[in-house]
Amino acid sequence: MKTLLRLLFACLATVLLFCAVLVFFGVSDTPDVALKWSLTPADIMRAKKILHEGSKTKPDEIGTLELTRADLNLATNYLLNRYSKSAVNISVKENKLKFIVTATLPENRLGKYVNITFRLGNEDNNPLPSLTKFKAGKLLLPSKLAELVISKVIEHTSLKDYFILATHPIEAVRIDADKIVITYHSNRETLAKARDLLTHGTEKTALNPYQQQLLDVLAHHDPNWRLSLAELLKPLFALAYQRSTLDTAIEENKQVIFTVNDYVNKEGQQALPSHLLDATSIRQTPTFLYKRIDLAQHFIGSATITASANGQLAQMMGEEKELSDAKSGSGFSFVDLTADKAGTRFGEVATASPESARKLQKIMSEITHYRDFMPDPTHFPEHMNEAEFKKRYGSIESPIYKKLVKQIDAQVAGVAIYKTQ
Known part of the structure; x- marks a missing residue:
């Protein structure tokens, strides 16, 4: 028994020591990879195409995916920047993938960035690559130890389900000088788990407190009147203010925003599961801002x-959507773009810091109108097809375009809720 306990404590000490070394040597005020990488609309479209390539393979069939080094860099940077301001540089050397990763850290006393370098390669004819080299900053660490600790961290955290879903379908990875070939096999069970996990992983038969609050709002809403986005956000943020502490405020705000978005945009798992709606007299009611459904969708999305x-990604996706609409849709709209920018600012304030999150909860629980968080954009130009947009503004890099965007930014910044932050 004593031997077992000693072994357990030795393993724990090894993990703690590894984490301490990683923090001490990996954290720095200087990034190893410049964080100037930015997405263009073409980059976003290409990254999405790469990441959705696997969807072409039917369940229970073997599929292959060929990626160039440029493809791999683009897709990886796109994914990383969904979660934090980060950058990765991937290169191929001697049939091994070398990753240099820099991620921005929350404000702390140790440093602004964490820098990690590692290599993946196929050893002993193994079809799947393994960790062959690992560095925290400039310190080289044993790859086997790093691999063991990383696997243990994943196994005992919320990353476990995501890691399994991402790696379990992969049968083999071949690393060539000019491309990486991935062979994968996704069965129906794996795809079902992925769908459930990526829609917040909640039970389909259960309501979270914010879903229940949203249901109560709909139950008391007069169907003869438009449903304002403020009518959804105000009571849900009031509930978040009651439920939150400083430590939990950011996560509670995220749940409010996710719940309202699921309802307004009807994407992924519905904020109100269909079987619950069927069991009541409540119906799905469109949500408005300035008498327009699309503005509520743009804002909360x-x-x-x-x-x-992150906000940078949200703004670029907003511009990409408007450029796409100019080609084949309702036309480029600075009205929609204003809603995108206001929504981005709202999301930033809601999650910037625990103090900011708590302050927003209190303000939103006392609002009287959606003008308190969304400026009136209806005077801006819209419904421009591609030819008209180019004639009037040239491109999104032109001075006249940037001047109008600056006016939109100023109008958003002038809203009281954002002034106080």
Whole structure:
């Protein structure tokens, strides 16, 4: 028994020591990879195409995916920047993938960035790559120890389900000088688990407190009147203010935003599961801002992207959507773009810090109108097809375009809720 306890404590000490070394040597005020990498609309479209390539393979079939080094860098940077301001540089050397990763840290006394370098390669004819080298900053650490500790951290954290779903379908990875070939096999069970996990992983038969609050709002809403986005956000943030502490405020705000977005945009798991709606007299009611459904969708959609990823990505996706609409849709709209920008700012304030999160909860629980968080954008130009947009503004890099965007930014910044932050 004593031997077992000693072994357990030795393993724990090894993990703690490894983490301490990682923090001490990996954290720095200087990034190893410049964080100037930015997504263009073309980058976003290409990254999405790469990441959705696997969906072409039917369940229970073997599929292959070929990626160039440029593809791998683009897709990885796109994913990383959904969660924090980060950058990765991936290169191929001697049939091994070398990753240099820099991630921005929350404000702390140790440093602004964490820098990690590692290599993946196929050893002993293994079809799946393993960790062959690992560095925290400039300190080289044993790859086997790093691999063991990383696997233990994943196994005992919320990353476990995501890691299994990401790696379990992969049968083999071949690393060539000019491309990486991934062979994968996804069965129906894996795809079902992925769908459930990526829609917040909640039970389909249960309501979280914010879903229940939203249900109560709909139950008391007069169907003869438009449903304002403020009518959803105000009571849900009031509930968040009651439930939260300083430590939990950011997560509670995210749940509010995710719940409202699921209802307004009807994407992924519904905020109100259909079987619960069927059992009541409550019906799905469109949500409005300035008498427009699309503005509510743009606002809360951008807030959701920002709360779960980052503001830069939300803004670029907003511009990409408007450029796409100019080609084949309702046309480029600075009105929609204003809603995107306001939603992005809202998501930033909701999750910037525990203090900011708590302050927003209190303010939102006392609002009287959606003007308190969304400026009136209806005077801005919209419904421009591609030809008209190019004639009037040239491109999103032109001075006249940037001047109008600056006016939109100023109008958003002038809203009282954002002034106080």
